[in-house]
Amino acid sequence: MLTTIGTRYRRGGPALSVGAAIVLIMALLALFGPLVVRQDPQHEDFHYLLSPPGGPYLLGTDDLGRSILARVIYGARVSLAISGLSTAAAVLVGAPVGLVAGYQQGWIDAVAMRLTDGVLAFPGVLLALLLIATLGASSSSVVVALGISFAPLFARTIRASTLVEREKEYITAAMASGGSVAHILRRHIAPNVADTLLVQATLCLGLCVLSEATLSYLGLSAAPEVPSWGRMVFEGQRLLELTPFVSLMPLLAISVTILGFNLLGNGLSDALNSNRQAWRGTR
């Protein structure tokens, strides 16, 4: 058992290690950062407007005198929480649909696929725009919007994996021995598509961070006090030439985090199933 983990880990290559390390660091930052850096991200110090890094504020202050370091750290919490919840929502909605569609096929499959087509036909950003405009700008509406936008991704990839698994001999045997659909899905297929799910979820986490940043640029993010990274880039964007660090710090945080998730996803993909292309599950 341990040797299998060992071999798989090695198969993951440097991508797995580096990716996992980055994600771990970000998670720790999000969880414990605020305890270490005891600065209020919303406190406005009008004596230090737009001050460069150094002095009492390690990473400088923004145009309202708020500590950038504090905001980046609290921002980690917000961005990771939103991404995590959105991915969870997307999985909860998309994966069961994909499982059932891939297993049952026939008209259930057709209906499910056309439903996902319906969602996918909306360009992602516009779907989020409409949903957030309807629900109001808050963290929960962002989660709902992203969850719905990415559910088809899971529906499709899980369906593809299920289709492949279903054809395998042990499934035919299980069906022949009279197992119920739910039982077969739960006992046999699900565990085997689990690794596809894991890889997809990791990549989706990265995509959610990216999407949240993009939505913030368009002015559709959580409430204004909430220091999400995307919102910080949006607020500092007009000052890019004069005081670039206001936008560059959160931008760096975003890119590194997404990179971490992507590396981790790649590494996991190599480690778990080097013969399957999990991300290309559009068939």
Add this chain to the structure above:
Amino acid sequence: MVALATKALATGVLVVLVVFAFATVGAPQPSASARTITVGFTPDITSADPQVSNELPPLYLFAEGLTSKDPTGKVVPFLAQSWTVSNDGRTYTFRLRPNVLFHNGRALTAEDVKLSLERVKNPATAAFRQADMRLVQSITVIDPHTVQITLDKPNAGFPAILVGVFIIAPESVGTDGKVMKPIATGPFQFSEWAPGDRLIVQRFPRYWQPGLPKVDTVVVRMISDPTARVNGVRAGDLDLITDVEPALVPLLARDPALHVESAKTTIYGHVTFNMKNPQGPLADVRVRRAIAYALDKTQLVRARESSSAVVNDQMYRPGEFWHVPLPDAFATRDVAKAQALLRDAGAGSFSTELITLQTYERVALVIQQQLRPIGIDVKVTSLPDFASFQARLMKYDYGFLSDTGYPRDDPSQLFGFWETGSPSGIYRGGFSDPALDQMLVTARTASDPDARKQALRAALDFIEYQKVATVIYSGQGEVWAYRTRLRGFYMGDTQRFHYSGAGLAYTSVTP
């Protein structure tokens, strides 16, 4: 195989570069033409019909009114060459200029003026200035160049109001009542409008002011992103931009190819309470006064990032004609007084909602922090677009709002927000008081400017200091930036693209 791949990559990069080179060369460069001015503007007009569209500076390039403003902001004759007012102040007799031609070559007559004004007054047109024309009781054509307008009540601001009421040729109106291609009297004629993209106007050679305009074409590009506008003027793709983001002014100021000008009119920042349906403790005037004392106006002014922003308490800045002396009781922050007032009113700590348009949310965040020390927990709701903001305002379920007011031609248009029954009342918390209405009617109907000023002073004192329905905290001028190749351009007090004595019609370009 590697060699093949490398060759493919090299070819690919080469192809891309070549395509881009052609794309760059082939890209339209309107500014390069010596006789075209390109403007970067936002928001878009909402119709080619100047009477229906949102009233914005670009419309003035091709449409004009009976009156106009001069660079100092004074109301002057335009399409009308003079006017007289009857003794009771209700009847205006306008004498039109004899030499004005519409863009289709036909001369302007009093009948055209009558039809234009009636069209604006007609609710079925849904004209932008429809309610302004409500006070017009009748319009009579005395002779082909004289038109008489009778109001239901005297209104000293009527000539100023007419600046924004456009005169168009009746033949522009189609059988469906809509205007697709407006025929008006401006220095440029309407050529093309691609909604969301650009408005193009061409020189009208038989314009009634000889020698104008000085250029052939003006292209107004609709660019909503403020950074894109600034980048455009810096790169030379735009000749003029309006509404420069205050934080970016330093960048433009140090560029030798650009002029940066600040308007002498006032954009004012205000915090307004929900007066129609006050929420919880905010119903008590002492609580509102406490909030006013807790605000730090100096900090709020700094939050607006504009070098021309000053602490203020009214819609006009010191130096403007309509500025009145008021004791700005809230000019400096007084936390102790605020806390005393709250204790007086028996209000402990409470929570309330502040709504704002996303464009101004920074100020709302500062307010949030300023009210924390006195125990008020402010929840900021930032609406992403104007329609959502309006929808919230109409519900009257918020505590207070933070917003920005813009300059208008006549004070009655600014004070009109607070009048009972005004369609714009939602933007000032739905405040309604008969005593105030009385003061505003006096302000409107008095013909002596000093008498008007007195009435307006009393009204402001009532609104801000007695009832604390609103707290105006800052005044600043809108900033425009333009390239030095524009000669003879002057922003003026009125900020329209064309007006009496100045504007883009007088502007020429150096090659």
Add this chain to the structure above:
Amino acid sequence: MARFVMYRSLQTVPVLFFVSIAVFASLHLVPGDPVNALFPPNASVTADAKIALRKQLGLDRPLPAQYLMWLERVLEGDFGTSITSQRPVGWLVQAAWPRTGELAVTSLGVGALVAVPVGVLLATRQGTVWDVLGSATALLGISFPTFALGILLMLVFAIRLHWVPSLDSIVLPALTQGVGIAAILIRTLRADLIHQLHAEYIRTAHAKGLAERVVLVRHVLRNALVGTVTVSGWIFGYQLGGAVVVERVFAWPGIGLLTVNAIYNRDYPVVLATILVFAVTYVFVNLVVDVAYGVLDPRVRYA
């Protein structure tokens, strides 16, 4: 094949219905109404004028009636008139659509031109320093927000260096989109190629003694392209939405910008029309990709 195309085309009809109803419903759920949006604070319009305008636009009718009215006109080919600009919606869409189209095609071209050779290079050098560096760079390309890239490129190339104009030029927008596309395509192609290179039939071909180059081009590349084509199709569809951001940054008057502005202004007819255009394009592109998939990979059979 023909049956497949027909079958799939028929299936799109309910999809389009579903999309149109969903958009219609959500538009009316969004707070704010187009008539109010037309009249900002400096408007001077009485309540009855607004009521008259609402009546004229049919906004006072019950929602299902409004939807049916719209549907009836659409089936006749009339997409209505924009509430914000009083221009025919069809005209607006037809002006904006080609701008987005040219941007999508150009960025895809840029991405593909760079990605194909790079992908091949990285795949054949799997495990080397080049591969690691190349893959990491490609990954970075996907991890960086598009709007940030666009803003930075604009700052450097248009403002500071004056190499390209800041407006009306397709260069920077296409580059911005192209980078992200190239990154995805490189990863896809590389992974596919690696997978193919290990496959059985390659060894068989080698055993037959065919030249390496022939093996690569004829078998490997062709099969690897299957995955790339699929992803490209998906990317093309995705771009129509992603284009919103790039169109905002560069003031590019495409259909993304048209839709965003229409949503802000609550311009119902325009939003409905543009979303339908997106939906139809997406479905069509998917269909083309599926067919191409069938052509490129002879192992796939359609029932």
